[in-house]
Every structure is written in structure tokens, then in C-alpha cells.
Amino acid sequence: MRRRRSFPLIHTGRPWRIAYWVFPYDFNHQIFPNPRSPLVWDPSAIFTYLTGSALFVIVALIPDFAAIRDRSTGTRKLIYGALAMGWRGTPRQWKMQTIVGVLLSALILPVFVSVHSIVSWDFAVSLVPIWHATVFAPYFVIGAVHSGVSAVLTLMAIMRKFFGWKNQLRPEHFDAIGRLLIAVACAWLYFFMLDVFYAIYAAEPAELTVMELRFFSWPWGALFWVVLITSFIIPIPLWLKRSNRRNITLMFWSSILVNIGMWSERFWLIVPGLQRKEEFTYMWNVYNPNLVEIGLVVGSVAMVGLFLLLFSKVCPPIPLWEIKEGQKFTAEIPLGRMRVPAIVKE
Numbered sequence: 001m002r003r004r005r006s007f008p009l010i011h012t013g014r015p016w017r018i019a020y021w022v023f024p025y026d027f028n029h030q031i032f033p034n035p036r037s038p039l040v041w042d043p044s045a046i047f048t049y050l051t052g053s054a055l056f057v058i059v060a061l062i063p064d065f066a067a068i069r070d071r072s073t074g075t076r077k078l079i080y081g082a083l084a085m086g087w088r089g090t091p092r093q094w095k096m097q098t099i100v101g102v103l104l105s106a107l108i109l110p111v112f113v114s115v116h117s118i119v120s121w122d123f124a125v126s127l128v129p130i131w132h133a134t135v136f137a138p139y140f141v142i143g144a145v146h147s148g149v150s151a152v153l154t155l156m157a158i159m160r161k162f163f164g165w166k167n168q169l170r171p172e173h174f175d176a177i178g179r180l181l182i183a184v185a186c187a188w189l190y191f192f193m194l195d196v197f198y199a200i201y202a203a204e205p206a207e208l209t210v211m212e213l214r215f216f217s218w219p220w221g222a223l224f225w226v227v228l229i230t231s232f233i234i235p236i237p238l239w240l241k242r243s244n245r246r247n248i249t250l251m252f253w254s255s256i257l258v259n260i261g262m263w264s265e266r267f268w269l270i271v272p273g274l275q276r277k278e279e280f281t282y283m284w285n286v287y288n289p290n291l292v293e294i295g296l297v298v299g300s301v302a303m304v305g306l307f308l309l310l311f312s313k314v315c316p317p318i319p320l321w322e323i324k325e326g327q328k329f330t331a332e333i334p335l336g337r338m339r340v341p342a343i344v345k346e
Contacts, residue, residue: 038121045115051113056104059097062179063321068168116141123270129206130214130273133198139191145264146231148186150255153177155308157252159317168318171246178245181258182236189232192265223268230261249322 066087069080086261087093120140123131153174160169214220235254238244245251271287311317 003037010069022082038118038125042116042122045111045118049111049115050109052104052108056101056108058083059100060103060319060322061315063089064316064319065143067320112144113141116144127205128273129210130199130269133195135195135198136192139195142184142187142191143262143265146184147259149177149181149184150258150262151304153181153251153255157248157255160248163312163317165318168323171248173249174251175242175245178239178251182239185232185236185239185258192227195269210272213275220268220272223264227261227265227268230257231265 033293062084063082066084066089069077071086072080117137117140120136124133124136125133156169156173156177188208196211199211215224235258236248238254308317
């Protein structure tokens with residue numbers, strides 16, 4: 001009998017037990033959860049990451065909230081007035097905003113590393129073949145950077161095209177992010193191959209069985225080459241040449257390939273081990289995703305785009321004060337046809 005799951009709670013594994021995050025006690029078994037389990041660390045790390053990221057965005061947008069407040073009336077003025085937190089643009093306020101922005105960006109980095117390390121420990125501390133590897137923590141961190149930066153590149157190209165931000169997101173920005181992706185992709189390949197070599201070097205029968213499944217059976221053998229080609233072999237030659245990095249269309253499609261490859265890599269890492277986790281061969285099974293699972297994956301991708309559009313409806317996706325600051329020092333970035341929320345135009 002299949003249990004229904006709602007998307008925001010999928011990460012918990014057992015959504016019907018989400019209440020244990022608030023009050024961690026199992027009334028059915030009359031026990032507390034093991035505090036040494038990464039499943040207990042997950043909510044702390046994820047909510048800390050979410051809080052830090054939200055604060056970072058809010059702090060960056062405080063001057064814009066104040067600008068919207070000064071151009072609004074009624075309820076809208078009250079809402080943006082609360083978000084502006086009394087901002088008047090004094091030198092002391094600008095100084096404090098800069099300091100807080102720097103501190104939050106410095107604090108988010110170790111939280112980011114801890115979140116993805118803890119997610120990797122969900123796998124690494126288990127007894128499933130291939131999963132219990134010490135290399136998973138840095139491997140998952142660098143994989144998150146690789147896919148995350150590529151996703152940012154994809155969104156940059158989309159917003160540049162449809163929001164008319166050609167003066168704000170220029171080829172040199174894509175050039176810079178392409179250079180970063182070269183280093184990240186090389187680091188990802190190192191940990192990717194390190195994970196494979198560790199499994200082979202250990203020479204445990206169960207792990208060798210899963211590794212053989214990964215490389216020589218359908219569809220896992222083909223998926224391995226999809227991962228390697230889309231995540232490294234195609235993007236790296238494109239990013240090595242400066243003219244390619246400044247080609248927005250080429251960078252957009254290469255970032256799409258990277259995200260396809262990184263999603264396929266997680267699938268390639270997780271599912272084969274589950275197929276062979278049982279000791280007896282007659283209990284082995286083949287995983288086939290159903291329509292609900294496919295819908296959840298497609299829906300999660302669509303949800304990112306939806307949230308971005310909703311955010312751009314009520315807040316400037318690029319802080320206007322940063323653009324004006326750039327104008328002051330470079331005189332090269334006119335606001336031009338930049339699409340801003342209707343609230344600001346009023």
C-alpha cells in the first residue's frame with residue numbers, strides 16, 4: 001500500500017513523522033530518536049541554511065524595500081515599511097548593511113558545507129553497499145556547488161533574455177562564472193572517480209557486485225557515460241575558450257547539460273545500491289519510477305521557476321541600489337529597459 005507524500009516533506013523520508021522534528025519522541029515505541037543519527041541533524045542544518053539565506057536576501061533588499069515604501073500607499077506601504085525596518089539611507093545604516101552582508105555571507109559558507117555533508121552522511125552511515133564511504137561528504141558538497149552554480153548560470157541566461165537585462169548581466173559575468181565552473185567541474189571529477197576507486201580498492205563482494213551493476217548492466221552502464229559526458233566532457237572544452245564563455249546561448253545549453261548530468265549522477269549513485277542491498281539474490285529487484293515519482297521530479301523543477309517569478313513580482317531580483325552604485329563608479333550600466341516590479345514604478 002503506497003503512502004501519499006507531499007512535496008515539501010519528501011526529504012524527511014517518512015513525512016508522517018515530521019512532527020518528531022518539533023517534539024522528537026516516538027510515542028509508539030516510547031523512545032527518543034538517536035541524536036547521533038544524521039536524520040536528526042538534518043532539520044537543524046536545513047533550517048539554519050534556510051534562515052541564513054533568507055536573512056542575506058532581506059538585508060540586501062532593505063534599501064529597495066525603503067524605495068518601494070516611499071512610493072506606495074495604504075497596506076502596501078505598511079508591508080514594505082515593516083520590511084524596510086526604518087531605513088533612511090544614513091551613512092551609519094549603509095555601513096551596518098555592508099558589515100551584516102559580509103558577516104552573513106561568511107556564515108552561510110560553513111552552513112552550506114555542513115548541510116550537504118549531513119545529507120551525505122544519511123547515506124554514508126547506512127549499511128547499503130557502495131553508500132558507506134567516507135568520501136561522500138566532500139563529494140556531495142562539490143556536487144552541490146557544480147549543479148548549483150550551473151543552475152544560477154541557467155537562470156541568468158533566462159532572465160537576461162526575458163527580462164531584458166542585457167545591460168545588467170553582461171558577457172563578462174558569464175565569462176567569470178565559466179571560469180569558476182572549470183575549477184568546480186575538475187574537482188567534481190576527482191571526487192567522482194575517487195568514489196569509484198575506493199569501492200574497487202576495498203574489494204568487498206557486495207560493493208563489487210553493485211559496482212559491476214553500475215558499469216556493465218542496463219541502464220546503469222549507459223547512465224554512467226551520460227553523467228560523465230554531460231557533467232564534464234562536453235562543458236569543459238566549451239568553458240576553456242574565452243569566446244565560448246561569452247557566448248550566452250552556448251553557456252545556457254552547457255549549464256542545462258550539467259544539471260541533467262548531476263541529477264543523473266545522484267540517480268546512478270543511489271538506486272543500484274538499493275537494488276542489491278539484500279543478502280539473498282531472490283530478493284533483488286529492479287527499480288522503475290512510477291508516474292507520481294516522475295511528477296514530483298518535474299514539479300520540483302517547475303516550482304523553482306514559479307518561486308522565482310513570484311519573487312520578481314514583489315521584489316527586485318537585482319537590487320537597484322547596487323546598479324546605481326555601479327553607475328556611480330563606472331558610468332557604464334544604465335538602467336535602460338531593466339524590468340522592475342510594478343510596485344517600484346509607482
